[in-house]
Amino acid sequence: MLIRAVLIDVGGPILDEDHEYVAWDSFLLDFLKREGIQVEGEELARLIASATKRCEPNPRAAALWELCRPDVARFRRLRDAFREFRCRHLYVPRLRCGAREALEELAARYTLALAGNQPIRIKRYLAEAGVLDLFRWQLVSEEMGVEKPDTLFFRMILDGLGVSPKDAVMVGDRLDHDVVPARLLGMRAVRVLVGPYAEQVPCSVLHRPDRAIGALEELPAVLDGGLLG
Template sequence: MHSNSGADRIDLVLLDVGGPIYDDATYRDALLRAATELAAEDGRTVDEAEFQRVYDERRQAQSGSLRTAIAGRFLTPEDRQRLSDRAERYWEYPPSALYTDVLPTLRQLAGRYKIAIVANQRAVVVDALRRDGVADHIDIWAVSEVVGAEKPDPRIFQYALREAGVEPKNAVHVGNRLDTDVRGAHRVGLRTVWVVRGEAPPEPTPEQLAEPDVVVYSLAELPAALDRLQGE
């Protein structure tokens, strides 16, 4: 773990869903199923190894749309929305997708910080979070389908800050993508904790590791990371 930040007090922790809380493989599998079905409708096939190569390439780059890349490789660029819509039919988190470090970590954070969900997700994700006991620890909800803005749009971060009544300097965003999470949060003045799993790069570069304020490899490291950001 490393840190490049100051020691302002933290009152609010903003938490992404896919990656920090649930395994991103769920969305990867939904996207593969959708691409395979749409390709078959046009008499084509999707090679899973090639799909994984494109998926990992986009993860490593941490920029550009995964759905655009998959549509361009296996369908047509114009099929991006069709692909997105079809994938959403299958994008649901089963209980097994919940990382085992999530609930113990949230129990540690409860009472010390306000906690917000800030995620590019459909509203139904709240049902999964309730089912799995995560929602019991959440104070503010900023789900893109409800807010009407997706990360890295500043409005979704600002919505959570307003709901919590917290200034950006007293908040930290925790996510696993550089483009939507780390860079988006930094533009609003938030500090960031980068969780390197899920759609994070398979092999983070030194330059990528230098972008967030703190880097962790599991959510179990988050309480200590927050202490470090506050100089404790």
């Protein structure tokens, strides 16, 4: 198999977002209490983890529904407040240990593409961290006008690179957002077992990646060694 392009998710494989999730959940706990819904942090964490494990596209929205069902109006109020918080909450990105070195090694042999649901501002941090210029495709979802898991997101990247799906690999931490759409298009998929989405359990054949790795540093050896089958 000839690999020409490697599409890499930003949050998870490249950036550690765990501290952002902590901020999200702290906001949700406070807002739930203001809504008169008394829930302990452990219970909210359990609901989110359960939704994540079963590959819910929006684990926190699923958890909110569990806490306020069948009240649709209240659910929408909670969900909209959470969305607003996410838009105005600016977290400080953290490059994962070893990510820069892995990307430099990959860029020397493959065409790299950012493949993340991210705001445009994240690119400033990637540039400051010295990794943005390693990618030929540098557009993120906010610029593209489409998000994962829409397969159009991936087709736009592949068309922009002039690469066929069979000659590309998608690398990400989420089965639902990264692995499934990549496999639907005929791409190979590598799952990076980092962050909360490492707990996702494949719920169909399409959710099964061609390979799973523990960190981005393992990817060069997997690709160079022909270990994708």
